[in-house]
Amino acid sequence: ETGVTQTPRHLVMGMTNKKSLKCEQHLGHNAMYWYKQSAKKPLELMFVYNFKEQTENNSVPSRFSPECPNSSHLFLHLHTLQPEDSALYLCASSPPRAYEQYFGPGTRLTVT
Amino acid sequence: QKEVEQDPGPLSVPEGAIVSLNCTYSNSAFQYFMWYRQYSRKGPELLMYTYSSGNKEDGRFTAQVDKSSKYISLFIRDSQPSDSATYLCAMSDTGNQFYFGTGTSLTVIP
Numbered sequence: 001e002t003g004v005t006q007t008p009r010h011l012v013m014g015m016t017n018k019k020s021l022k023c024e025q026h027l028g029h030n031a032m033y034w035y036k037q038s039a040k041k042p043l044e045l046m047f048v049y050n051f052k053e054q055t056e057n058n059s060v061p062s063r064f065s066p067e068c069p070n071s072s073h074l075f076l077h078l079h080t081l082q083p084e085d086s087a088l089y090l091c092a093s094s095p096p097r098a099y100e101q102y103f104g105p106g107t108r109l110t111v112t
Numbered sequence: 113q114k115e116v117e118q119d120p121g122p123l124s125v126p127e128g129a130i131v132s133l134n135c136t137y138s139n140s141a142f143q144y145f146m147w148y149r150q151y152s153r154k155g156p157e158l159l160m161y162t163y164s165s166g167n168k169e170d171g172r173f174t175a176q177v178d179k180s181s182k183y184i185s186l187f188i189r190d191s192q193p194s195d196s197a198t199y200l201c202a203m204s205d206t207g208n209q210f211y212f213g214t215g216t217s218l219t220v221i222p
Contacts, residue, residue: 004155042116043156043200043212056208090155099144099163099204103155 002026004104006091012110015081021107023074023091032074034066037088049074081111115139118201118213127222131188135201135213142203145177147186150198191220
């Protein structure tokens, strides 16, 4: 595996379910990000981790809970989501030059 | 007012045309400017980045930044059908927060 991988690629969940998204980067980067991409809207930065420490949390509802056990893995734990949370969730990583972000293919999430 | 404005298109051009994609922004503190390309069902891929004002060229792609006008552009010369994708501009002030445009959908017709 190379680059940034995300699993699952597609997820359908009910509003009462609990699920987790996984991201893994094989690039030796130190920073990892979660983004939300909705139709006709700009990418929304959700969380930023640098060296496993969360450095940014852009007013994301608590039903989204990130976890970064090491600099290669990032999780997004989901619980009691709303239909408006349906979107493409993208993970990215970057080397010390933070403008250079490498994205995974995303998880297409549908909340029913 | 949005931080970054980008015309969503769609934009359709014949093969070989010069394509011009643009974004405007409101935050004068932005100093890192990026262009990403996103194919359908894929994540965004970094195409070009520029620090502060000026031009940068890479093959058929040229990125321009005009900080005085708060305006950035991406030019694609000799456009190819494989260039058909959504192009996202992105900006940052500190390098920790990133602000994206909504993306412009481009189709290059053979």
